[in-house]
Amino acid sequence: MNQLAATTSFASGARIAEIAALLGDPARANMLLALMGGPALTAGELARHAGVSAPTTSGHLAKLAAAGVVAARAQGRHRYYRLASREIAEVLHALMLAATLGPPRHRPPGPRDGALRLARSCYDHLAGRLAVALLGALEAQGHLRLSSDGEAVEPTPQGRAFLADFGLDLDGAGERAGKGGRARPLCRTCLDWSERRPHLSGRLGAGLLERLLTLGWLARVPGSRALTLTRAGEAGLIATFHLPPDWREGEGGAPVQMARQQTPRTHP
Amino acid sequence: MNQLAATTSFASGARIAEIAALLGDPARANMLLALMGGPALTAGELARHAGVSAPTTSGHLAKLAAAGVVAARAQGRHRYYRLASREIAEVLHALMLAATLGPPRHRPPGPRDGALRLARSCYDHLAGRLAVALLGALEAQGHLRLSSDGEAVEPTPQGRAFLADFGLDLDGAGERAGKGGRARPLCRTCLDWSERRPHLSGRLGAGLLERLLTLGWLARVPGSRALTLTRAGEAGLIATFHLPPDWREGEGGAPVQMARQQTPRTHP
DNA sequence: ATGACGCTTCGGCCACGGCCGAAACATCGG
DNA sequence: CCGATGTTTCGGCCGTGGCCGAAGCGTCAT
Incomplete structure (x- = not known):
């Protein structure tokens, strides 16, 4: 018998409830939401x-750590916590999406909303209006091919060359097939939480975010998941990716203010 | 400003926690898991x-109903409950996937496991070994084209004709773009919970399940999410879809016993 | 009409779990 | 070695919420 099928069993309601209950406390939910930023x-x-x-x-x-929801790493007198797995991040993502549906309860549109909506990190990839615009630009340039429904997406041969030239190794051994015997999707569209339009996720999305941070085109905002697009970054994206200069306006809407640096963090 | 963006705000930790807490009780989780079967x-x-x-x-x-997780419909002296939205179903799906990871706690491999693993309904589409085998057969026949990573999938022109001939109206007005302005994906691969391999979901997956039930090739097992493949169904699938006759063996594994009819349900 | 059945509301019991302050433990800097 | 800082453990308080039995209110059948 297939070894995998032998060890894999069905998720019991008890185990599901155990995980969900851990996410079901406001304090814990806010912690995990903060960890969705990535670092x-x-x-x-x-x-x-x-x-x-x-x-x-x-x-x-x-x-959370005992249940395998987060993982801890001690470093000096600090303990750094992160989400334990991509599966957990996907549960949170699905919850965020479901949460935007519900009854029209009180949702304070704080000033930080604008910055978050414009550009933020989502676990390991880029999200927000910038992410949606980048996907659009890549498609318009013929680097990516979207299926008619906007769900399936695949790089064209030309796109592979373009992205490799930009410094992304799509076939790299970086992330091979996991223990599940299944490779992580190269680039999967991920329904954007604020824009409710697809953006890039998967290996390509993660690599892109990493590269943009390395280049200094994007910078993390310490206290939040928001990302700042630097001057060099905006120029670079417009020149390299042909990002439309009016990308801030989304679907013909008004521009949104960018995130500003806040109190710097003290850890590396 | 884009009306959608204006009304869409960020999911607060409180709202996320509210939903998660509702899924975080063993009794409720088991109810929702049962509702994942579809009907x-x-x-x-x-x-x-x-x-x-x-x-x-x-x-x-x-x-659950007050929070918009389930929806109720009164009929006679019964009240029928179902999952309120596809978003909720996807949260549960993500939870099921995450639940199979965790620590190797006690997971009783009950006798019903085998039937469930072989064929079951997953909210609105087909899942289990049969679903994985069907996806493989459709691909082998050139009706579907999968990307290299097995995530993106799209029907070929030949496949569209084949599926239309089988009775599936892929372009049908059945499910247009929702209020989000985004059409439901035609066919998206959905990581199978027991097989941990992709199978068909989305509009195509839902239509296929419906058609197979209508044809009497598949039948629901009253007390569970399991599905039985009828004699006619097996013959039909092998003849029409070129399903390999040894599909029960999965990845070279041992065959699994099929679900049997149990106590009949009393409602329509 | 009258009983049977399905579902919900009410009232009360009880335990689980979130919260904090105080204190212990670890690490870093002088 | 000694404070300062970050983190965890301990003890105790208290509200929330799951659970059931009894009772109430519909709907269907005879």
Whole structure:
């Protein structure tokens, strides 16, 4: 018998409930939402995100770690926490999408909303209006081919060359087939949470974000998931990707203000 | 400003936690898992699935309905409950996937597992070994084209004709662009929960399941999500789709026993 | 009409779990 | 070695919420 099928069994309601219950506390949900930004955060930072005391935070994190929702890495007197797996990130993503549906309850459109809507990191890839615009530009240039429904997406041969030239190794051994015997999708569209339009995810999306950060075209905003597009970055994206200069306006809408640097973080 | 962007705001941790907390109770999780099968179920049936009393079930369902997780429809002295949206189904799907990872805790491989692994319904489409085999057969016949990573999938012109001939109207007005202004993906691969290999989801997957049920090639098993492949169905699938006769063996594994009819349900 | 059945509401019990302050433990800097 | 800082453990308080039995209200059948 297939070894995989032998070890894989069905998820019981109990196990599902266990995970969901862990995400079902406001404090923990806010921590995990903060971790969706990608980089690992310290327990103290997570405590501030959650709005609870340090002891309470520690208890929450211990439970999350025991259940395999987050993973911890000790470094000096800090402990850095990150989401334990991409599967967990996808649960959170699905929850975010479902949460935008519900009843039209009170949703304070804080000032940070604008920056987040414009560009942010989503676990390991780029999201927001910029991500949607980049996908559009790549498609318009013939680098990517989208299926008619906008779900399936694949790089054209020309696009592969273009992206390789930009510094992305799409066939690289970077992420081979996991233990599941299945390679991570090269580039999958991921329904954007704020724009409700698809953007790039998968290996290509992750590589793109990494490359843009390396180039200094994008910079992380310490306290949030927001990303700033630097002057060089905007010029570079317009020159290289033919990003339309009016990309901030989204679907013919008004431009949104960009994220600004806040209090710098103290860890590497 | 784009009207959608104006009304769409960011999901707060509170709202996420609200939904997750509702899925985070064993009784409710078992109810929702049962509803993942597709057809609406009565409150009594859900009570049996959850293993709690009728009053308790009623309370749970009231909460789930108030939060927009399930939807109710009264009919006679029964009340039929179903999942309220595809977004909720996708949250559950992501949770099921995440649940198979965790620590190797006790997972009783009950006798029903085999039937479920072979063929079952997953919200609105087909899942299990049969679904994986069907996707493989469609690809082998040149009706579908998969990208190298097995994520993107699209019907070939020949495939469209073949599927239309089989009774599937892929371009039909059946499911147009939703309020999000985005059409439902035609056919998206959906990582199979038990096989951990992709199978057909999306509009095509839903249409295929519906058609197979209409033809009597597949039949629902009352008490569970399992599906039975009828004699006519097996012959038909082998003749029409060129399903390999040894499809039950999965990846070179041992065959799995098929689901048998159980106690018949009393509602239409 | 009258009983049977399905579902919901009500009332009350009880346990689980989130929260904090105090204190212990670890690490870094002087 | 000694404070300062980050994190965890401990103890105890208290509200939330799951659970059931009894009772109420519909719908269907005879």
